[in-house]
Amino acid sequence: MTTAGGTSTLGRLIASPGDDIPVRTPRVPAREAAERELSDPRYHQHDPNPIQRGLNWFWERVDDLFGAAAGATPGGWIGLIAIAAAVLLLVIALRLRLGAARRTPTSSGALFTDTPRTAAEHRATAEAHAAEGHWSQAVQDRMRAIVLSLEERALLTPGPGRTADEAAAEAGRALPSHAERLRAAARAFDDVTYGGRTGTEREYALLSALDTELQRAKPHLAAPTGSRG
Numbered sequence: 165m166t167t168a169g170g171t172s173t174l175g176r177l178i179a180s181p182g183d184d185i186p187v188r189t190p191r192v193p194a195r196e197a198a199e200r201e202l203s204d205p206r207y208h209q210h211d212p213n214p215i216q217r218g219l220n221w222f223w224e225r226v227d228d229l230f231g232a233a234a235g236a237t238p239g240g241w242i243g244l245i246a247i248a249a250a251v252l253l254l255v256i257a258l259r260l261r262l263g264a265a266r267r268t269p270t271s272s273g274a275l276f277t278d279t280p281r282t283a284a285e286h287r288a289t290a291e292a293h294a295a296e297g298h299w300s301q302a303v304q305d306r307m308r309a310i311v312l313s314l315e316e317r318a319l320l321t322p323g324p325g326r327t328a329d330e331a332a333a334e335a336g337r338a339l340p341s342h343a344e345r346l347r348a349a350a351r352a353f354d355d356v357t358y359g360g361r362t363g364t365e366r367e368y369a370l371l372s373a374l375d376t377e378l379q380r381a382k383p384h385l386a387a388p389t390g391s392r393g
Contacts, residue, residue, distance in 0.1 A: 283312035287375070290368075299363035300356045306371040307353040310346075310378060311335070319383055328353040338383045345374050 290305035311331045314320040319338045320331060332350035336343030349371050355361045 281308075281312070283309045283316055286312060290372075294365075294368055294372075297365075299365055299368050301363075302368045303352055303356050303363035303371060306368060306375060307349055310349065310371065310375045313375065313379060314338075328357075335378075339378065339381050340384050342374065342378060342381060345370075349374055 286305045286309035290302045290309060293299075293302035293305060307328060311320065311326075311328075314331075314335050315322045320334055323330070328350035329347075332343075332346040336346050339346070352363070352367045352371065356363045356367075
């Protein structure tokens with residue numbers, strides 16, 4: 165069939181090799197060709213490594229979480245930051261308070277907690293601890309030696325459940341010239357034993373000197389209130 169211009173309809177439908185008609189490639193082979201091209205290492209030289217990809221995923225999730233929290237918090241990001249700062253300050257305050265509580269003794273316990281021993285035995289143990297630089301244990305055993313020595317001399321009434329403060333107060337009444345140093349020795353014992361503080365060489369030297377002096381000290385005897393005429 166021909167047209168007025170003499171061109172065959174069939175001729176228009178059959179394109180010649182020179183015509184600019186796009187070539188249609190089947191879909192599956194085209195996808196496979198694209199995948200082969202994109203798998204070329206040249207296209208992946210600057211890709212993040214697996215660790216970096218994992219970190220990127222993690223921070224994206226954190227950002228999503230904080231974004232959601234900020235959206236639900238009055239004031240948005242500013243409100244969220246204010247809440248986080250308040251929580252941080254609360255944690256710091258609690259940490260400081262609990263730390264101070266551990267350092268400060270709230271009560272004094274019994275002076276003796278093990279099998280009864282003599283003053284000489286506690287004194288020898290204290291010297292052994294001091295020789296090794298274990299000042300906390302040396303302070304504890306020297307204070308026990310002081311109290312037991314006074315009990316052995318009948319200047320203190322034996323009391324298994326007695327505290328260091330109670331022993332110092334009672335001994336101070338019998339030996340008033342040493343009362344203040346006895347109280348200081350009791351405080352050192354309590355701080356080391358119940359307050360969590362580490363004993364020092366100076367504290368042990370003071371207790372050792374006090375122990376030596378008390379072994380020679382004479383008790384204070386109350387003067388008679390009057391005599392019969």
